[in-house]
Amino acid sequence: MNYEKLNSILNSDKKYDIFYQERAVWIQSINNEIAKIGFVDNFDEKDVPIKDLYEKN
Numbered sequence: 436m437n438y439e440k441l442n443s444i445l446n447s448d449k450k451y452d453i454f455y456q457e458r459a460v461w462i463q464s465i466n467n468e469i470a471k472i473g474f475v476d477n478f479d480e481k482d483v484p485i486k487d488l489y490e491k492n
Contacts, residue, residue, distance in 0.1 A: 436488045441465055455488055
C-alpha cells in the first residue's frame with residue numbers, strides 16, 4: 436500500500452479490511468512511511484512500513 440491510499444482510507448467513512456502479515460489490523464496513525472497499527476485479534480500495537488499493509492479482495 437502507499438501513503439496516499441492509506442490516507443484516503445483513514446479519511447473515509449467506508450470500512451476497509453486492512454491486513455499486515457495475514458492479520459487484520461486497524462490504523463491508528465500514519466507518519467511518512469510508517470503506520471501505527473493495532474491488531475484486531477488482540478491488543479498488540481506495532482509500527483510498520485506502510486508498504487507492508489494490504490487490502491484483501
